[in-house]
Amino acid sequence: MHKINELLELIGKDGIDAVIITDPYNLRYYSGFSGREGCLYISRNRNMLITDSRYTLWAKKECGEESVYIAGDGGKDILKKFAKEDKVSRLGLEGNHLTWKEYNKYSGLFEGVDIVSVEDATDSLRMIKSSDEIEKIASAEAIGDAAFEYILGILRPGLNEREVALELEMFMRRNGAEGLSFDVIAASGLNSASPHAMPSDKKLGSGEFLTMDFGCIYEGYCSDMTRTVVIGKADEKMRQLYNIVLQAQNAAIDRLRAGITGSAGDAYGRDVIKEAGYGDHFGHGLGHSVGLYIHESPRLSPKETAVLKPGMVLTVEPGIYVEGFGGVRIEDVVVIEQDGVRNLTSSPKELIEV
Secondary structure: OOOHHHHHHHHHHHOOOOOOOEOOOHHHHHHHOOOOOOOEEOOOEEEEEEHHHHHHHHHHHHOHHHEEEEEOOOHHHHHHHHHHHHHOEEEEOOOOOHHHHHHHHHHOOOOOOOOEOOOOHHOOOOOOOHHHHHHHHHHHHHHHHHHHHHHHHOOOOOOOOHHHHHHHHOOOOOOOOEHHHOOOOEEEEEHHHOOOOOEEEEEEEEOOEEEEOEEEEOOOEEEEEEEEEOOOOOHHHHHHHHHHHHHHHHEEEEEEEOOHHHHHHHHHHHHHHHHOOHHHHHHOEEEEOOOOOEEEEEEEOOOOEEOOOOOEEEEOEEEEEEOOOOOEOOOOEEEOOOOEEEEEEOOOOOOOOO
């Protein structure tokens, strides 16, 4: 209930009397409903999940019978009734998550009501995780750690990238994951120079990098980790690139803490890569927050002005990507604390040759 009260206090500063939540992740965060169809109406007088008959038992089990209204018209009539009874003069919608069609549907329902976007208000309260949320993320990350240990035992030249991705997915699902945080990335050889390469039929070759980026969902919360290994033996340049990325990650993890901006945190890792002469080969941010969704705010990036606070959970994932040669990325998930971070990822990070 405190989440609802915090949201009401936040939107109340802008004179908003009620808000309609439609984003599936915010729907779960504020109501507990894990389905993806429906909306949540919140005012000082009530908070009511509105969905349809497909989700009757599901919604009442997760939210409580008194907090669920089953509607066959998308909730139009009951939303109008609630707004009239609550004397709503200013109504907030999640503008960042609505299509133009959805906006027109809602704005056409309420006569004489000022419709405004709450922008990032509904998302912002998700930035700082509770101890329960952190525990769920840690459980998801532990499944990923076990998946990495498993995959090391079966990697060999001749296995293709799709098979690697499938093995990781099946292991995570068989060991407690309710789904994937995102499609598994398994990129070997020249393909590893593409940060988000899709797994292909390419076979693993001896003397090549293999980058694996994977995560799973546990009780709604996401994990994320990346490990790069070498199939066969690494040459001198491969070892050099790997060690630079590892040094960059360690430097960032050692210095991250509450009170700094996301851009300052990004620089802790980026500067190491720049000083080694590979600044042009690290194009993405150092990290992003994780939670109910895999890419949340704030981020570790050169443009991030938000200040890190205790309870935020972020990835730390520096990389170097050299076209025509290959790439390395190493990624852990950490919890921001007052004087440092707590690392939720336990898989080894020294260069592994398989």
